[in-house]
Amino acid sequence: MTEAFDVVDVIRTKRDCQELSPEQIAWVIDAYTRGVVGDEQMAALNMAVFLNGMNRREIVDWTQAMINSGDKMSFDSLSKPTVDKHSTGGVGDKITLPLGPLVSSFGVAVPQLSGRGLGHTGGTLDKLESIPGWKAEVSNSRLMEILEDNGAVVAAAGAGLAPADKKIYALRDITATVDSIPLIASSIMSKKIAEGTSALVLDVKVGSGAFMKDLDQARELAQTMVDLGEDAGVRTRAVLSDMTIPLGRTIGNALEVREAVEVLAGGGPSDVVELTCALASDMLELAGMPDADVAAALQDGRAMDSWRAMISAQGGDPDAALPQAQHTHDICASQDGYITKLDALALGVGSWRLGAGRARKEDPVQATAGIEIHTGYGEKVSRGQKIVTLHTDTPDRFERAMEVITAGIDIGMEKPAERILIHERIY
Structure with a gap:
């Protein structure tokens, strides 16, 4: 077979800051997928x-080429509207867990094809796998049944969806080309568009614990992804949310599941509740329900009923006790004052070092490892008072974890400025 292009010419074109043609992009993605x-x-x-960089037309063509590299799903046979949410990844970001059941309790299908954690950011599938019996692998036919009956699924994306993206991402991960806005946007959106959802809300994280460290970067990424979704016929909006501080009071797999269940029971940390309700309202508005009272559904048990149905449908026992770490270690305040710094990246790396995350995709994770935050950002603390508790099954991990965690916590004499959780929305 004679190839349509010479790959060296394609590389040279972009090296010399020229535009790649639609034909060059379609060929190079297909040729790389074929080997x-x-x-x-x-x-x-x-x-x-x-x-x-790439211009908007190039990004659209790159995204479409990755979609065309594999299968496309369709939810047209469902009797209810579909809407999904994607987070760009953060520390303590357990929002997917209460969000899917909350939205599905209004009669909307929420097909969330999620991933595993890598580095300091946690993976939704790793969290749910700490629930006894729960399985991430769901066949397409079973996924459709669950969506029709219960409304919410969190499952591993099939290998057939945008296989070019999986191959390219693995390469970006080892060549320092992950944090490129065109490559991030096309990676996320190729999978989400191929997934076939009618509407999508993007939670784009901003801050030390996120890919995007500043608001301008995050805004550019969000707008790029919203444009890609809208161009493909998917109703899309983005929320820019803070990731300078971890979300909630827990970081780590089973610990975050416990906290998510607290939110579904009508309690939980205020920031997790606020972001869950904000994203749920956006999702339901895109699904045609702009007046849905999401806070009421958390309080009256509807969201909890949906959670129990979702977990049970994938083999999990919603009543089973979650695993607990064999070893814990407290970090206490060295002086009186206020918590003026609780750095998301530092605590995320610390949780990873405790065993909650992985350095390579094939590494195992500890369901029990992580960090419990007792005294949050901006709160008053007395000398000797517990700030965080570290959890792990392997106590020799404590020392390296503490190095980075203690560097990420500061105590000052003045109360710091209040955190802004949601910066803005991009339509």
């Missing part, structure tokens, strides 16, 4: 994109 273009060549092209 005709080598890893070293795609790595060079990724770096050229990282350094020189």
Whole structure:
């Protein structure tokens, strides 16, 4: 078979800050998926994109080429509207857990095809797998049954959805080309568009614990993804939310599930409740229910009923006790004052070092490992008072975790400025 292009010419085009044609993009993504273009060549092209960027037309074509590399799902046979949510990843971000059941309690299907954690950001599937019996793998036919009957699914994305993205992401991860807005946007949106949902809300994190460290970067990423979704016929909006401080009071798999259940029971930390309700309202508005009272559904038990049905449908026992760590260690305040810094990245890395995350995709994770926050950002603390408790099954991990965690916590004499959780929305 004679190939339509020479890959070196394609690389050179982007290296020299020129536009890639639709035909070049379609060919190079397909050729890489087929193995005709080598890893070293795609790595060079990724770096050229990282350094020189892509315009909107190129990003649309790149995203479409990744969608075309595999299967596409459709939810047209369902009797209810579909809406999904995607987070760009953060620390203590357990929002997917209460959000899916909350939205589905209004008669909307929420097909959430999620991933596993890598590095300091947690993975939704890892969290749910701490529930005895729960399984992430769901066949397409079973997924459709659950969506029709119960409304919410959190499952592993099938290998057939945007396989080019999976291959390219693995390469970006080892070549320092992850945090490129065109590559992040096309990676996320190729999977979400191929998934076939009618509407999508994006939670784009901003701050030390997120990919996007500042608001301008996050805004550009959000707008790029919203444009990609709308161009593909998916009603899309984005919320820019804070990730300078961890979300909630827990970081780690079973610990975060426990906190999510507290939210579904009408309690839980105020920031988790606020963001869950904000995203749920946006999702339901896109699904045609702008007046839905999401706070009431958390209080009256409807969301909890949906959670129990969702967990049971995938083999989990919603009444089973969650696993607990064999070893804990407290970090206490060295002086009186206020917590003026509780750095999301530092605590995320600390949780990872305790065993809650993985450095490589094939690494195992501890369901029980993580961090429990007793005294939050802006709160008053007395000398000797517990700030955080570290959890792990392997106590030799405490020392390295404490190095980074203690560096991420500061105590000052003046109460710090209040955290702004939701910065803005992008339509």
